[in-house]
Amino acid sequence: MSIWRYDSQMARAPTTSDVFNAVGDIHRRTILDVLLSGEKTVSAIARDVSLPQPQASRHLRVLGEVGLVTCRADGRRRLYRLAPEHLRPLHDWVAKYEQAINVRLDRLEDYLEELQRQGEDDGS
Amino acid sequence: MSIWRYDSQMARAPTTSDVFNAVGDIHRRTILDVLLSGEKTVSAIARDVSLPQPQASRHLRVLGEVGLVTCRADGRRRLYRLAPEHLRPLHDWVAKYEQAINVRLDRLEDYLEELQRQGEDDGS
DNA sequence: TTCAAATATGTCCATATGGAGATACGATTC
DNA sequence: GAATCGTATCTCCATATGGACATATTTGAA
Numbered sequence: 415m416s417i418w419r420y421d422s423q424m425a426r427a428p429t430t431s432d433v434f435n436a437v438g439d440i441h442r443r444t445i446l447d448v449l450l451s452g453e454k455t456v457s458a459i460a461r462d463v464s465l466p467q468p469q470a471s472r473h474l475r476v477l478g479e480v481g482l483v484t485c486r487a488d489g490r491r492r493l494y495r496l497a498p499e500h501l502r503p504l505h506d507w508v509a510k511y512e513q514a515i516n517v518r519l520d521r522l523e524d525y526l527e528e529l530q531r532q533g534e535d536d537g538s
Numbered sequence: 539m540s541i542w543r544y545d546s547q548m549a550r551a552p553t554t555s556d557v558f559n560a561v562g563d564i565h566r567r568t569i570l571d572v573l574l575s576g577e578k579t580v581s582a583i584a585r586d587v588s589l590p591q592p593q594a595s596r597h598l599r600v601l602g603e604v605g606l607v608t609c610r611a612d613g614r615r616r617l618y619r620l621a622p623e624h625l626r627p628l629h630d631w632v633a634k635y636e637q638a639i640n641v642r643l644d645r646l647e648d649y650l651e652e653l654q655r656q657g658e659d660d661g662s
Numbered sequence: 663t664t665c666a667a668a669t670a671t672g673t674c675c676a677t678a679t680g681g682a683g684a685t686a687c688g689a690t691t692c
Numbered sequence: 693g694a695a696t697c698g699t700a701t702c703t704c705c706a707t708a709t710g711g712a713c714a715t716a717t718t719t720g721a722a
Binding site for chain 4 (some may be wrong): 563565589590592593596597613614615
Binding site for chain 3 (some may be wrong): 693694695696697698699700701702703704705706707708709710711712713714715716717718719720721722
């Protein structure tokens, strides 16, 4: 599966192990959302997501470790940029359920149609 | 945002708070995958994902709390079924990045085309 | 009624987590 | 070189987590 050891006593997979864990945190998701509008400075990000700078940095590190952001140095600033391609595992996983969702919606439509038909048939 | 209290000392949002956290665990994802083929018994699920029954039950409870599965009693068995509609928040969130992904891919194509053109121009 | 099957729940434990805040570090400006 | 800005890192802490396993609970069967 991946590199890190899986001791049977390990409480859970480290956050940095995959994209799923990385986006499990609301703040990290918000950071990604903020980066949708383009490259941003750590302090800008911290401000935008209302987080103290050290925490923003830490979350950015986690995001970087799973490849969701890249970092570029500009003088003493670091510019972080979205790397959305790495959301693909998440995208692909969810995609498997698209059909299931649609089937379900189809069934709902069938059900509603049937209800309507019944209503027409016996006028109760 | 939601109901549960957010004490500043709270380590993180409870797993049961949203779908993102719920699917952060590999076993829960596997359980959902297994349920893609239809309604299943707890013991069947436990067997399919190679998990002791109590753990399977606990993960199923988490999945149930965020609405991703529903449960139906049949004698002493419980039949769990996928409720994929509740993946929608996840789906929608990822969808926001589709465009970003595509833009990025477009740029890559542009870049590759440009490389090719340059290669044709100066035959180095 | 007693037993067994299917499932849920509770406890214990090692560990990962995120928040807070102090501080180290590298680059810039004076 | 010294002060300063922008970031990263480190420590401390409360808490959530998942694994393991014992046990309670519910229900069907003998």
